[in-house]
Amino acid sequence: MNRVPIRLLAAFGIFALLTLVSLSTDGDPALVIGQFSTRFLGIFIEAAPFLLLGTLTSGLIESFVTRDDLVRFVPKNRLLSTVMGALLGFAFPVCECGVVPVARRLFSKGLPLSVGVAFLLASPVINPIVLLSTLTAFGFGPILVGRFGITLVVAVGVGLVFALSARPQDVLHAPALVPIGGESGEAIPLYVRTPRRSLRAGLQDALRNAADEFFEMGRYLIIGALLAAGMQTFVPQDTLLSLGRGPVVSVAAMQALAFVLSVCSTVDAFLALAFVGTFTPGSILAFLTFGPMVDIKSTLMFLSVFRRRTVLYLILLPLLMTMLIAVWLNLNVAF
Amino acid sequence: MGATDHTHAEEHSHEQGDVRKITLQAWLKPAILAGLGLYFNYNLASGNLTNYINVRFAWLSYLATMLFLLLAAVTAYDLINARRQGSQHTHDHGLSWAGLVVVAIPLALGTLIPSRPLGANAVEGDLASGITAVGGATAFTSDPLTWNVLDWLRAINGSDDLSGFNGQQADVVGFVYRAETFPPTTFMVARFVISCCAADAAAIGLPVIWDGAPELAEDTWVRVRGAFELGEFGGNLVPILHAETVERVPEPEHPYLYP
Numbered sequence: 001m002n003r004v005p006i007r008l009l010a011a012f013g014i015f016a017l018l019t020l021v022s023l024s025t026d027g028d029p030a031l032v033i034g035q036f037s038t039r040f041l042g043i044f045i046e047a048a049p050f051l052l053l054g055t056l057t058s059g060l061i062e063s064f065v066t067r068d069d070l071v072r073f074v075p076k077n078r079l080l081s082t083v084m085g086a087l088l089g090f091a092f093p094v095c096e097c098g099v100v101p102v103a104r105r106l107f108s109k110g111l112p113l114s115v116g117v118a119f120l121l122a123s124p125v126i127n128p129i130v131l132l133s134t135l136t137a138f139g140f141g142p143i144l145v146g147r148f149g150i151t152l153v154v155a156v157g158v159g160l161v162f163a164l165s166a167r168p169q170d171v172l173h174a175p176a177l178v179p180i181g182g183e184s185g186e187a188i189p190l191y192v193r194t195p196r197r198s199l200r201a202g203l204q205d206a207l208r209n210a211a212d213e214f215f216e217m218g219r220y221l222i223i224g225a226l227l228a229a230g231m232q233t234f235v236p237q238d239t240l241l242s243l244g245r246g247p248v249v250s251v252a253a254m255q256a257l258a259f260v261l262s263v264c265s266t267v268d269a270f271l272a273l274a275f276v277g278t279f280t281p282g283s284i285l286a287f288l289t290f291g292p293m294v295d296i297k298s299t300l301m302f303l304s305v306f307r308r309r310t311v312l313y314l315i316l317l318p319l320l321m322t323m324l325i326a327v328w329l330n331l332n333v334a335f
Numbered sequence: 336m337g338a339t340d341h342t343h344a345e346e347h348s349h350e351q352g353d354v355r356k357i358t359l360q361a362w363l364k365p366a367i368l369a370g371l372g373l374y375f376n377y378n379l380a381s382g383n384l385t386n387y388i389n390v391r392f393a394w395l396s397y398l399a400t401m402l403f404l405l406l407a408a409v410t411a412y413d414l415i416n417a418r419r420q421g422s423q424h425t426h427d428h429g430l431s432w433a434g435l436v437v438v439a440i441p442l443a444l445g446t447l448i449p450s451r452p453l454g455a456n457a458v459e460g461d462l463a464s465g466i467t468a469v470g471g472a473t474a475f476t477s478d479p480l481t482w483n484v485l486d487w488l489r490a491i492n493g494s495d496d497l498s499g500f501n502g503q504q505a506d507v508v509g510f511v512y513r514a515e516t517f518p519p520t521t522f523m524v525a526r527f528v529i530s531c532c533a534a535d536a537a538a539i540g541l542p543v544i545w546d547g548a549p550e551l552a553e554d555t556w557v558r559v560r561g562a563f564e565l566g567e568f569g570g571n572l573v574p575i576l577h578a579e580t581v582e583r584v585p586e587p588e589h590p591y592l593y594p
Contacts, residue, residue: 010433010437028456031454031456032456033448034448034451035453035454035457037445037448038386038450038533039453040444041445042387042536043533043534044441045378045384045532046387046395046532048399048441049396049398049399050395052398052402052406053402056402136392136531137531138531139530207405207406208410211364211406211410214368214406214438215434218438219437219438222440222441226440229534232534270532270534271534273531273535274535277537
């Protein structure tokens with residue numbers, strides 16, 4: 001499942017880079033390549049530790065924490081429970097690559113739809129590791145606050161839309177649906193969890209997972225960083241500004257970029273830095289909020305849990321909501 | 336897992352070449368991880384790290400060094416274990432050659448291309464139009480002779496009366512930047528300011544007038560001592576540093592300024 005997008009992405013990245021190189025008019029190639037390398041490595045060196053931290057944390061939680069009992073603590077009130085769903089990521093940090101299987105398991109345990117959808121959309125951003133990486137990249141300020149605020153609003157909003165207008169059987173694929181059936185009946189687990197392992201085995205598993213995931217997600221980070229550094233080095237600033245200054249065009253462009261690049265939410269803040277000088281603040285926020293909710297990677301995973309029509313809603317609602325908020329910010333707020 | 340493992344192992348035992356290929360590919364994983372760990376450690380030891388990120392975040396590179404080496408050890412341990420148990424097949428998670436190559440790109444760029452900080456060729460045109468806006472003034476209590484380019488620009492941007500800078504002595508270090516529009520005896524003593532990493536680098540600079548300016552090559556690191564005098568630069572009336580001495584200095588340990 002993952003091979004096709006990474007090849008497409010690699011092809012896209014190489015094509016884009018070649019275009020950029022051919023456009024560039026700067027003199028000494030050694031200096032230009034050195035500059036490109038410095039910018040690329042700057043992003044990679046700053047981001048790689050967070051990627052490792054993220055994969056290790058989710059691996060450790062996977063090994064040692066049983067998330068399934070969580071369902072019992074969900075409040076009855078719809079709004080409260082949806083907000084709680086959006087904040088769950090603080091207890092269980094997972095990036096967007098890990099969130100779908102977790103949400104799927106929680107659904108099968110009887111987690112209400114609105115809570116699960118809010119969790120799905122919010123937790124890639126609303127968790128301690130992304131807080132730390134965004135703080136590192138941007139410091140405490142409007143981008144950090146905006147990223148968390150917008151994500152919370154959009155995730156809860158979409159969750160409530162689902163709560164009001166959809167029944168689980170209209171939304172989920174049959175396999176994910178089965179256990180939800182009876183309101184009072186006991187949930188039938190989709191698959192039986194292995195009993196907790198020893199500390200040693202659990203640690204080994206977590207480290208093994210972290211190594212695999214580093215390669216898995218590192219590729220997206222590296223292709224994204226190559227593109228960002230290439231853009232800064234080879235594209236004339238005037239060209240970037242003509243695209244990046246438009247209050248609406250810049251937002252749409254950054255959303256498209258976020259969708260295509262599929263960079264893990266733990267490190268996307270470092271890519272966004274490359275656009276700060278030339279793109280509107282609203283578009284940076286759109287990149288940092290829409291990307292973690294929806295990208296090529298997560299769309300493929302959504303399709304394994306939800307019906308097609310639902311996936312369409314899960315893409316379109318966050319797309320339109322983040323776009324509206326970002327454009328409104330561009331037009332009305334001086335950063 | 337066990338069942339498929341078995342059949343795979345049997346298949347492979349018939350095709351030795353295939354096994355060797357898979358083993359090589361499997362060993363590339365710990366090799367790349369270890370390589371990245373060593374590369375991060377090398378950056379810290381050589382001081383090259385300051386070419387890439389704000390030194391405030393050096394602890395992240397220490398952390399990454401340890402984690403990369405730990406992960407390399409764990410994946411290598413798994414491979415050795417698998418071989419000892421006779422199973423050639425270690426479960427690789429769809430890691431293609433292409434995927435491995437992509438992850439090796441930072442290693443290749445980091446080791447093959449000489450490490451250099453961003454210099455004059457990375458400056459985008461807007462430096463020429465005058466003084467780039469940097470944050471407002473902070474309280475300056477220290478001796479102005481210890482101020483760097485960023486401190487001076489903050490003081491200038493936060494000041495209501497620029498004539499107050501007339502005659503003020505300054506002593507700053509930066510690289511030589513020159514745009515085509517500059518008069519021959521004018522250059523800028525420039526620095527990059529980064530808050531996180533080289534991706535957010537912004538160039539700033541002070542205009543300098545010096546008779547020896549035409550002989551200065553762009554990108555040379557210089558220490559400029561002189562006094563400010565209000566003058567026209569890029570269409571604006573700004574304090575211009577009239578240099579008394581300009582000496583070449585080695586590239587500083589921290590090429591970037593941190594806000």
